[in-house]
Amino acid sequence: MKTVKTMMDEETYAHLVAERKKAGVPSVSALFLLRCGVLTDAKEASEIVRKAIRAAKSKKVGYEFRLRDLFSTAGWNAFSKGARLRAGKMFHEEVAAAIHGLRASRKSSSNHQYYIVAS
Template sequence: MQRRDHSRRSTGALPECGLGLSSIEVRRRYGMYPHNGEHFDMPVIRTVVSDETYASLSRKQRKAGLLSISALFLTKCNETADDPEADKIVRRAFKLAACKPLGEEFRVQDLFPPATWEEFSKGARLRSGRIFKAETNAGQRGIRAVRTSGSNHQFYIRSNAHEQD
């Protein structure tokens, strides 16, 4: 059960950010994480924007491959929380992928036990997939993308370093 307690509110144009925000509201959110039972108490920022600004931010968010406009804001401010976790996933994934037999298809999530994969935040899992794909596309790791499933999961194989399509 989550409780909200209004802590402060600020309204009006915020010209210093240049994002066309018409109001911003900060609240506190209390609750418990369902996956580990830990309690949290964190600020929640709510912004109000025009339809045009929302459409523009939404396009930028999708182009950046981010989950939300909030993630776009955090990325632009160099405050993303899932970058270190995503980097850790990618480092481990490349080590685990190196042990796969040549030619065997796998997804990044297949490299981890299901319980371990689910412990990672959704944002970090998605970001790690994008990073993994970008690094394999560079061709430096002996792993290449082979196909994408109907649910948009990328499959890879470990291949000989000299093997080309």
């Protein structure tokens, strides 16, 4: 995979963050992909997982959560359903790799996977 970096001033970045929020995508990078017409559920899911892992790592050891708990309600609902489902599978695979200090905990009665910050 290739990485593209774009340098910009604070004002431009703030504008792009506002546009990203309006568009309901997880990052400015995803906004660029969306505006170029190449954002797919898989790419959006990848961005969701990347942000979720970063958010989960900032929580205290012992914190139990669902993937959606790492986002605001409005932020989570702004993602497409396909991207949310794919992100759930991808996040589970990342946790199973045991390299992020997270582990699967339990499943709820509605079959939602819970995770716990292990270290």
